[in-house]
Amino acid sequence: MSLPIRGDFRLRKADFADLPAVYRVCLQTGDAGKDATAREDDPDALGHMFIGPYLVLEPDFAFVLEGPRGVAGYVMGALNTPDFYLRMERDWLSEVRKRIPDPGPDESRWRGSDWIRHRIHNPPYLYPPALHAFPSHGHIDFLPEARGVGWGRRGFQHLMNALAEAGSPGMHLDVSPQNDPAIAFYEKLGFAPVLSDDMPAGSLTMARRF
Numbered sequence: 029m030s031l032p033i034r035g036d037f038r039l040r041k042a043d044f045a046d047l048p049a050v051y052r053v054c055l056q057t058g059d060a061g062k063d064a065t066a067r068e069d070d071p072d073a074l075g076h077m078f079i080g081p082y083l084v085l086e087p088d089f090a091f092v093l094e095g096p097r098g099v100a101g102y103v104m105g106a107l108n109t110p111d112f113y114l115r116m117e118r119d120w121l122s123e124v125r126k127r128i129p130d131p132g133p134d135e136s137r138w139r140g141s142d143w144i145r146h147r148i149h150n151p152p153y154l155y156p157p158a159l160h161a162f163p164s165h166g167h168i169d170f171l172p173e174a175r176g177v178g179w180g181r182r183g184f185q186h187l188m189n190a191l192a193e194a195g196s197p198g199m200h201l202d203v204s205p206q207n208d209p210a211i212a213f214y215e216k217l218g219f220a221p222v223l224s225d226d227m228p229a230g231s232l233t234m235a236r237r238f
């Protein structure tokens with residue numbers, strides 16, 4: 029499967045040397061698609077949860093978008109969600125937790141990155157029966173300089189092709205209900221909300237078959 033190149037940008041497989049850059053992109057897109065730098069007091073905590081485990085544990089489905097100023101985005105996924113969550117718990121979060129204390133469940137006391145610190149210790153690991161027809165899942169985040177010129181579609185299509193070639197029948201993703209641009213983007217790519225009593229209130233999961 030050839031990787032797209034256009035203009036000054038190209039999509040390529042991610043490697044471990046990309047970890048600092050993808051953590052940075054994760055932070056700069058971590059507030060429902062907007063820059064979360066001012067909100068977080070730990071610049072790495074979001075990356076520990078949402079991007080590090082994908083690059084390290086699912087390298088066949090981890091891609092970065094490289095532009096003239098370096099990594100400008102990523103698209104990453106997990107082929108088999110329940111298997112990935114088992115490995116994320118055993119091989120990733122168990123180590124991360126040794127360095128990051130749990131601030132506890134009282135949200136009124138949370139400051140800065142406490143919400144994500146708590147989540148690192150209490151991951152939701154959402155995979156109810158309503159998602160079983162869509163066993164893969166994924167993430168995409170681009171910096172503003174890379175948006176609006178078709179790279180999102182090309183990148184996500186590349187990920188979907190890789191997952192489908194590996195045998196997956198479909199994928200799901202979580203998106204903030206406040207992130208209207210991303211919801212519009214996913215709808216354009218054929219994703220629809222998963223409407224089921226299985227899904228937690230206040231979150232939005234979208235899915236599509238391949």
Ligand SMILES: CC(C)(COP(=O)(O)OP(=O)(O)OC[C@H]1O[C@@H](n2cnc3c(N)ncnc32)[C@H](O)[C@@H]1OP(=O)(O)O)[C@@H](O)C(=O)NCCC(=O)NCCS
Nearest residue numbers: 061169170175176177178179180181203209210212213216
């Ligand atoms: C969401 C995101 C990945 C989209 O990537 P992109 O490169 O800007 O999107 P593209 O240019 O490839 O657009 C693909 C399609 O989605 C549509 N689309 C993209 N952004 C849109 C928006 N804000 N409103 C409506 N439609 C939109 C485009 O019109 C296009 O449709 P077409 O292919 O039928 O012409 C990118 O904007 C981004 O990284 N945003 C910030 C991080 C984020 O929110 N990530 C998702 C977290 S769940």
